[in-house]
Amino acid sequence: MLRTAALDGQLSDFLASTGVVLFYLLVWALVFAGTALFLGVFIPFITGDSLLFGSGLVAASSSNLNIVVLAVGIGIAAFLGDQVGFLLGRRYGRGYLDRRGGRRTQLAIVKTESFYLKYGWWAVVVARFMPWARVFVPVVAGVGRMNYYKFLSSNVVGALAWGVGITLTGYYAAAIPGVKSAAYVIAAFFITASIVFGLRTWLADRAQTRLEAQTSTGPHNTLGG
Template identity: 80%
Template sequence: MVPISALDSTLNDVLSHTGAVLFYLLIWGLVFAGTALFLGVFIPFITGDSLLFGSGLVAASTGNINIVILVIGTGIAAFLGDQVGFLLGRHYGRGYLERHGGRRTQAAIIKTESFYRKFGWWSVVIARFMPWARVFVPVVAGVGRMNYYKFLTSNLLGALSWGVGLTLTGYYAATIPGVKSAAYIIAGVLITASIVVGFRTWRIDRAQRKADATARDLEISPPVG
C-alpha cells in the first residue's frame, strides 16, 4: 500500500503544476486576445504592460513558475496576436475597423492611421508600448497592405522587446530589496487597477455606442405627420 504521506506529496505536486499551467495559459491567452480578438480595446491595461510586469514578479516569487517558459510563451502569444490582427485587416479591410467601438474607438483608429503613416515599419514596434496603438496598428498595417515580410520582422522585434522584455523586467525587479516579499501585493494592485480602468473604459465606450446608435435612429426616422 502506498503511504498516505506519499499520496499527499504526489497530490501537492499535481496541484502545484496544474496551477502553474493555468497561470501560463491565462497570461498567454490575455496577451494573444489583446490584439487578435480586440480585447485590448475594452481592457487595454490588463492585456498590456501591467500584466507582463506583474507576471514577471509572480514568477520570481514562486518556484512553480519557470521564467523561461513564461517569457517564451508570452513572446509567441504577442507575435501571433499581431499576426492575426494583420491578417484580419488585410482580408476584411477598413470595414472591419469601423465595426468596432463607438466614437472614442473610431477616434483612436484615426489617430493610429496617422501614427502608422508617420512611422511605417517602426510603428509596429513602438505601438507595443502604447495601449491604444497596440490594438489597432496591426490591423491598420493590414488594411494599408504593408509588405507581409516587413510586418513579420517588425512584429518579431516588437514581440521580443515588449513581451519578453517587460516580463523579464518584472522578474528582475524582484531582486530589489523589499520588492520580492511584496511581489504578490504589487502584482495584485497592478492587475486590479487594470481591471477597474479597463471596465470603466468599456462602459464609457459602450455608452457612446448606444448614444451614436440612438442619434442615427433619430436621423433616419421619418417625420411624424
C-alpha cells in the first residue's frame, strides 16, 4: 500500500497544479492507453489498480472532483481501450502480437493465449485484475476471432467491475470511516493478487524455458552418441 499512497500524493499534487479537467483527462488517458497502446506492459502500476484506487482517494478528499464523473469516465476509458485492442487483433492478426516487445513479452502472450482458450468469455472479465492479461487478452480475443457481441458484453462487465468498482472502493475508503479498513483490505487484495500473478507467471515461464531446453538437448545428445 506504500506505492498506492505515493501515487495518491502525486495525483493530489497534479490536481492542485493543473485543475479538475486535466486531472480527469490524465486518469482516463492512462487507463485507455494501458490496454489500447500496450502502456500497461511497461508501467502496469501507473495504469492499473493503484491508479484507480488512488484517484478514488483523491476524489474523496477534494470537493472539486465528482466521483460519478471520474468513475464513469474510467469505466468508459477501460471499455474503449479493450475495444481498440480487440479490433487491432482482429485487423492485423497474430503477426501484430509477434511484433510486441522481446522474449518476456512473447512468453506473456503465450500464457495469455492459453488463459483465453481455457476461460473464453470469462477471460476478458477476469483479465482486468491481472496486469499482463489485461493488456493482451483483448488482442488475443481479436486474433482468435471471438464473436464480437460476446466480447462486447464481457468487456462491459469487466470495465464496470474493474474500472468503476476499484475507483469507488478507493473513494469510499476515504469518504466513509466505517468501511475504510475493509476498503483498504479489498484494494490490497487486488494489488497483491496482481503481484502474485505476475510472479507466478515469471516462475512458470522460467520452468517452461528450462523444460524446453532439456527437451531440445535430449534428442540431440542421443543422436550424437
